[in-house]
Amino acid sequence: GQNGHTPGPEFGATGLQPQDQPTDQTLTTRQGHPLTNNQNVRTVGNRGPTTLENYPFLEKISHFDRERIPERVVHARGAGTHGVFEAYGTVGDEPVSKYTRAKLFQEKGKQTPVFVRFSSVIHGGHSPETLRDPRGFAVKFYTEEGNWDLVGNNLKVFFIRDAMKFPDMVHALKPDPITNRQDGGRIFDFMSNTPESVHMLTFLFSPWGIPANYRQMQGSGVNTYKWVNEQGEGVLIKYHWEPKQGIKNLTQPEAEQIQGKNFNHATQDLYDAIEAGNFPQWELLVQIMSDDEHPELDFDPLDDTKLWPQEQFPWLPVGMMTLNKNPENYFHEVEQVAFGTGVLVDGLDFSDDKMLQGRTFSYSDTQRYRVGTNYLQLPINAPKKHVATNQRDGQMQYRVDTAPGQNKHVNYEPSSMNGLKEAPRTYPDHKPYISGNLMRQPIDRTNNFKQAGERYRTFEDWERDDLINNLVANLSGAQQNVQDKMVELFSQCDEDYGRRVKEGLQKVANGTGEQLHGQANTQVGQEAAQQAEEL
Ligand code: HEM
Numbered sequence: 001g002q003n004g005h006t007p008g009p010e011f012g013a014t015g016l017q018p019q020d021q022p023t024d025q026t027l028t029t030r031q032g033h034p035l036t037n038n039q040n041v042r043t044v045g046n047r048g049p050t051t052l053e054n055y056p057f058l059e060k061i062s063h064f065d066r067e068r069i070p071e072r073v074v075h076a077r078g079a080g081t082h083g084v085f086e087a088y089g090t091v092g093d094e095p096v097s098k099y100t101r102a103k104l105f106q107e108k109g110k111q112t113p114v115f116v117r118f119s120s121v122i123h124g125g126h127s128p129e130t131l132r133d134p135r136g137f138a139v140k141f142y143t144e145e146g147n148w149d150l151v152g153n154n155l156k157v158f159f160i161r162d163a164m165k166f167p168d169m170v171h172a173l174k175p176d177p178i179t180n181r182q183d184g185g186r187i188f189d190f191m192s193n194t195p196e197s198v199h200m201l202t203f204l205f206s207p208w209g210i211p212a213n214y215r216q217m218q219g220s221g222v223n224t225y226k227w228v229n230e231q232g233e234g235v236l237i238k239y240h241w242e243p244k245q246g247i248k249n250l251t252q253p254e255a256e257q258i259q260g261k262n263f264n265h266a267t268q269d270l271y272d273a274i275e276a277g278n279f280p281q282w283e284l285l286v287q288i289m290s291d292d293e294h295p296e297l298d299f300d301p302l303d304d305t306k307l308w309p310q311e312q313f314p315w316l317p318v319g320m321m322t323l324n325k326n327p328e329n330y331f332h333e334v335e336q337v338a339f340g341t342g343v344l345v346d347g348l349d350f351s352d353d354k355m356l357q358g359r360t361f362s363y364s365d366t367q368r369y370r371v372g373t374n375y376l377q378l379p380i381n382a383p384k385k386h387v388a389t390n391q392r393d394g395q396m397q398y399r400v401d402t403a404p405g406q407n408k409h410v411n412y413e414p415s416s417m418n419g420l421k422e423a424p425r426t427y428p429d430h431k432p433y434i435s436g437n438l439m440r441q442p443i444d445r446t447n448n449f450k451q452a453g454e455r456y457r458t459f460e461d462w463e464r465d466d467l468i469n470n471l472v473a474n475l476s477g478a479q480q481n482v483q484d485k486m487v488e489l490f491s492q493c494d495e496d497y498g499r500r501v502k503e504g505l506q507k508v509a510n511g512t513g514e515q516l517h518g519q520a521n522t523q524v525g526q527e528a529a530q531q532a533e534e535l
Pocket of ligand 1: 137363
């Protein structure tokens with residue numbers, strides 16, 4: 001009958017036979033049960049129906065149904081690898097201990113394992129790696145004193161200087177909520193009303209906005225941090241990574257050539273180089289400024305839209321990073337890794353940079369949601385040293401962070417019953433004096449245009465030409481008042497800069513422009529133009 005045993009090939013069409021004896025390679029369920037048949041669901045007769053008690057199938061398919069976690073809200077597309085950081089023991093000509101007591105920097109030759117994740121910012125997890133975008137450069141140092149994360153970008157400045165603006169900035173850069181396409185009209189609408197962005201835009205729309213790959217780009221901490229020495233004295237610090245491979249950027253047409261053939265070229269380049277034993281290296285350099293407001297400068301040292309001029313604040317080398325081991329599993333390491341600007345070790349500190357402080361809340365907040373409450377217990381995120389806390393429970397806790405020999409009934413502090421004790425204080429705290437009125441105000445020394453103009457003038461001719469082409473291509477569909485505002489901003493940076501963008505836009509409007517590459521979708525601008533015509 002239909003439900004009777006129907007003889008037939010028991011192991012399905014593959015013809016595979018199970019092993020005679022279980023071995024280490026024997027397939028099991030997650031409960032550890034050896035799995036004798038991974039080809040066929042359990043059915044009444046070989047034509048079905050299926051049964052619901054079929055645990056191996058239910059376990060397999062329901063785990064598959066949960067294989068994705070939320071993507072990072074920004075920087076979703078990335079590649080990661082392991083490596084090592086080796087300290088010089090010095091900062092320029094001086095012993096590094098003069099400025100910081102952080103242990104990882106002290107001795108020449110001291111090695112600290114690292115994990116690095118490079119990324120692009122705006123689009124999703126499998127978007128092309130040729131897109132115009134800043135590139136993330138995030139480094140996790142597994143130091144003997146716990147983890148330090150240096151969460152940076154390739155470009156050394158940023159669009160905004162106040163964390164309050166970040167969600168708006170990202171919304172303007174992300175695809176339109178209706179058309180689901182990135183739209184130059186929306187991007188420049190926001191940017192034209194955010195004049196501090198013009199320095200970053202000058203980098204981004206030049207070839208510097210499309211690094212050729214991850215190995216041949218710089219990195220920067222962007223925000224201002226502090227170093228603190230054994231006396232508790234602080235200095236302001238900016239971090240930079242300089243690639244030993246040199247720097248290589250792409251023009252828009254070059255990027256389009258690559259994108260038509262390979263949308264994973266940067267991930268592939270990094271992986272293949274490391275597999276071939278061609279280990280990429282970056283030197284870590286810092287700029288140092290005394291810890292005060294520096295009224296003599298025409299910019300605020302805490303303003304992340306500014307570079308610290310190299311002539312005044314030289315780049316001083318402190319160590320070398322070598323990336324030498326690809327991840328064993330992409331999801332396990334690269335997707336689940338969680339970096340944050342709050343993750344500092346003793347001797348490294350925050351500055352009062354209000355962007356940095358806003359970022360510091362955002363990272364661990366999103367990671368508790370994206371990865372889960374106990375994300376710090378995952379191997380890629382856990383420090384490579386002992387962890388002992390009184391934090392307990394929560395989703396997916398799979399270890400209890402107690403210390404050997406401690407009374408495990410005591411999950412609180414203080415206690416006289418052999419619980420965890422506070423660490424001894426080795427050095428004086430850094431105690432900057434802060435006073436002022438509480439307020440919501442922009443900084444005084446905004447100086448939005450000077451450095452952007454310098455950037456424009458120091459570019460090589462081909463970089464400037466590409467910059468103008470890219471700006472014109474992406475601005476040409478924006479509303480007229482947005483175009484005018486942007487031209488005005490560029491003119492304030494450099495008269496020639498504004499004039500060239502304006503002429504380019506006029507040519508496009510007259511239909512005499514060349515075929516431009518990389519034209520972003522400008523739905524909003526086009527709709528507005530159409531509406532204006534109808535009026
Ligand atoms: C990733 C927030 C500014 C570099 C992220 C993520 C958030 C975020 C929520 C996702 C993190 C995750 O899911 O693990 C912010 C906020 C900012 C800000 C609120 C400003 C207030 C910056 C700046 C830089 C930067 C100025 C460059 C120095 C990065 C990098 C990543 C990232 C490299 C990716 C880290 C990784 O590879 O996992 N940011 N960000 N961000 N951000 Fe920011």
